[in-house]
Amino acid sequence: MSDIFRLRVTPVLCAIALLSWIVQGPLLTASGLNTLSDSFGAVVRHGSGLHLMMNLGFIAIAGAKTEWQIGATKTALLVAACTVLGTVTQFTFSGPGFAGMSAAGYGLLGYALISEASAEKLTQTWCILAIVLLAEIVFQSETLSIYTHITSILIGGGYAMFGSLFGSKDPVLKPMEMTHLSPVIAIINETDEDDALEAERSLLDEGLDGMFVLFHKGQVLGVTGFGLDEQVHDVAWLSWTYLAKSHTGEGYGSQMMNGLLGKLKDRGIRKIFIATSDYDDFGTPLYADAHRMYEDFGAEVELTLSGFHGAREAKIIYGLNNPEAPATDAFPAAEDTGLHIQGYGHEAESDQVMGLRWKEAPEGVSGLENVLARLRQDRAKKALLAIPSDLSDANGAALESHGLAKAGQLNDYYSSGLHQVWWECSIVGK
The missing domain is CATH 3.40.630.30 (Gcn5-related N-acetyltransferase (GNAT))
Structure with a gap:
């Protein structure tokens, strides 16, 4: 629920459409729409209640999904591009006489659907969109802004694909933003509901400094991060580190850890400690996959505190030396004994x-x-x-x-x- 209150563009678009409807009423006739300027002025107007509700639905659902992924600024630019190019295209091919915020709605829908589609289902998703547009052309070409819809779908969907076509083909570790919070909490929740609640509280209260997400084709695949030790300046502790269960066994866990160690090297961190536990969920060690990932990367158990979390749950601390860290000064010895x-x-x-x-x-x-x-x-x-x-x-x-x-x-x-x-x-x- 907290993610909804961080949206900026989506609620503004919905508010503009609703206020226009309340203040100006429905646009029952297109007789006053004669120029391209008139068409731009009518993009916030709607002809009927059903027309209004359909566009609001697209904007609210697809807009929230898009804004959580790419942020308010990029969402606003996407909406602007769809509105301008969609309106110009419709005016060029069919002339004046159309209204509504379908350019924004269809552009956001295109982005949301294509960014969510896996590589295997990308073609299938585009085919479904093409079938929907073809049905509009065949059955409702006289009542819908077909050229606006086609243009906006192509812009939104094309933008969602741009990173995978021209950017890095591999996932990248990037600083976590508040727009990533919802998928990050969902990933943590796959393993531990209590950790998910605690992580959300912690990240909202303490901020995202030192946190990173593994990002690929518009999706968050995992999360990791660190917190600096309170006593020793060149030591850090691993923060929330989880990988989506659908991507375990693909080497992404090691990629996250390797990327994090590189970033810690830049901070002069020579060693990182990892606090975890041996919690057993009805015979299944809950963190077994995480422990294997730490050990595969060279971490070793250095301390086990029995009964720390509960009678049958010990606290385990792994230690991992950062091989890329620069040499640091020795810690001053105690003056007293x-x-x-x-x-x-x-x-x-x-x-x-x-x-x-x-x-x-x-x-x-x-x-x-x-x-x-x-x-x-x-x-x-x-x-x-x-x-x-x-x-x-x-x-x-x-x-x-x-x-x-x-x-x-x-x-x-x-x-x-x-x-x-x-x-x-x-x-x-x-």
């Missing part, structure tokens, strides 16, 4: 798992016992602590004495050789 645990916060998408907040201290571990006591009072299930490997080495014995155990590490997180070590502590029952 101790840890002070300041507090905690709920880990996103977790089942009562709390992340411990810390800062460097001169030496030793302080504040941990008090924080663990508060977690027990708050009925938390697990506590997590993620710290640099040098601090982990210096304070490992103290952390173990408080009941924490190593869960794993993200290799080279801070810089080459300086890892992020994760410690965990079960709170339930303590």
